Amino acid sequence: MLIEQEIFKKININAFQNDLIAWFKNEQRDLPWRKDQDPYKVWVSEIMLQQTRVDTVIPYFNRFIDWFPTIDDLAEADEDKVLKAWEGLGYYSRVRNLQSAVKEVREKYNGEVPSTPKEIAELKGVGPYTAGAILSIAYGIPEPAVDGNVMRVLSRILSIWEDIAKPSSRKVFEQAVRELISHEDPSSFNQALMELGALVCTPTSPSCLLCPVREHCHAFFEGVQNELPVKTKKTKTRDVQLTAAIITDTTGKFLIHKRPANGLLANLWEFPTVEIHHPMQIDREQIVTLFNKTLDLDIELEQIIGQIDHVFSHLVWNMKVYTGTITAKFQETNEWKLVSFEEMKEYAFPVPYQKMFKLYQSI
DNA sequence: TAATCGTGGTG
């Protein structure tokens, strides 16, 4: 790669490290996962923080560590309870991978989180960023931990015009970190880059006048901090038409269904739902038939109580919500359960179904 | 590589 030669010329590495780390030690936020360096807690926090804001993560992290204080606690827990701990956080495969990886750590590494790049990167759900974050923060090993913050900050400081939306450009920034990282305190260095990105070197209108490494910043020198980083975008969401129903039996219990183990919202619970492919040419009777045939049920729909629109990363759900009743003897299975209001609280429901139940309660 | 995988905050 040709870029390293330039990096050495542009930056006084020692002064940059010192200014950055000194700022971090003074200004870092007091966060629950910074109270110690327990590799398990660092790991949990890094998984939670993937694509998720710090303020959102804090209460989830505290409750998760309360429920599962150690690797053994998480490894032995029921998946339904683990998912319940993650309910509302999103990207649920993160926590299923985490539990799977924790079990592997217990079996292969005697319960100790491995401390080599190769071994840690093999764990489920641990990609290049998370591997570097755990190695540097928990073990003090000078490995790059390149997330969106780091790419933004370094694209400005080093004036790197790579498109950070391209997966291939991450390695450019990893190489940059390898040239710049403090070997005396890699933990503070990596965290400082991210903290700077979160607090000062923000995506829009960065606070350059407050920046501790302003004098090292090529973009600030050239006045192009608002043009960096280069990031192409593409977002096309598709609409999905669904009909879902709150179905009760004669005792007032609710019919719930466990979603498939793969794909969207895997292994979470939902109220019975069918997809409507051609909403213009379907009547109520056909919807009932669709429920009974698709879901192998025997139910009757009562009335529409409203509509829930929910936006995911790559699609939008338009859910028509009905109430309904069970019209025949019902047999519980692993995927189908009839639960009381109190029992329902033990099951993890994704947000659209939480919205749906609130709608039901409001009528 | 591009698509998939959630949610809540923000300008």
Added chain:
DNA sequence: TCACCAAGATT
């Protein structure tokens, strides 16, 4: 209202 965003990984 809506595009964009936030400590990415997997397929």
